[in-house]
Amino acid sequence: MTRLMRIPIAHPAGKVLLRQIKAWRNKFFVFLTNRDVPATNNISEREIRPSVVFRKVTNGFRSEWGAQIHAGYRSVTGTARISGQTALSAIRSLVDGTFVVA
Known part of the structure; x- marks a missing residue:
């Protein structure tokens, strides 16, 4: 290199x-x-795939704030899933101000 x-x-x-x-x-x-770090970014690619499909099916976002809301929602619910929480409990925690990444 x-x-x-x-x-x-x-x-x-x-x-x-x-x-x-x-x-x-x-x-x-x-x-x-560090053997705990994967050699590929497959996990990241799988995480963004639903957003890519959503964007293609809906022909893109019509506003910047809509894209930001979608990205925030996907981030919170994806983190919740990885942490063993449900999407609903994560959103409730976020609204309550108690959302913590485990």
Whole structure:
């Protein structure tokens, strides 16, 4: 990776990408030293899949706030499911101000 990062870059977008890679470099191969971290992002891909399908079926969101509401709902209910809670109990906890990630 170090050798690849030393290759001269001419395009401005490539320079931006290189800067981002340098900033996140120590996060790329965590799975090699920590066996609890999966080597793929399959879990993340599965988590966002329902939102992608929803967006495609409804032809996108008509407003920014609608997209934000949907993202917030999916985040809370997805976190609840992973933590062993029901979506309803998580939403109630969020409204009550007691929502805690286990």
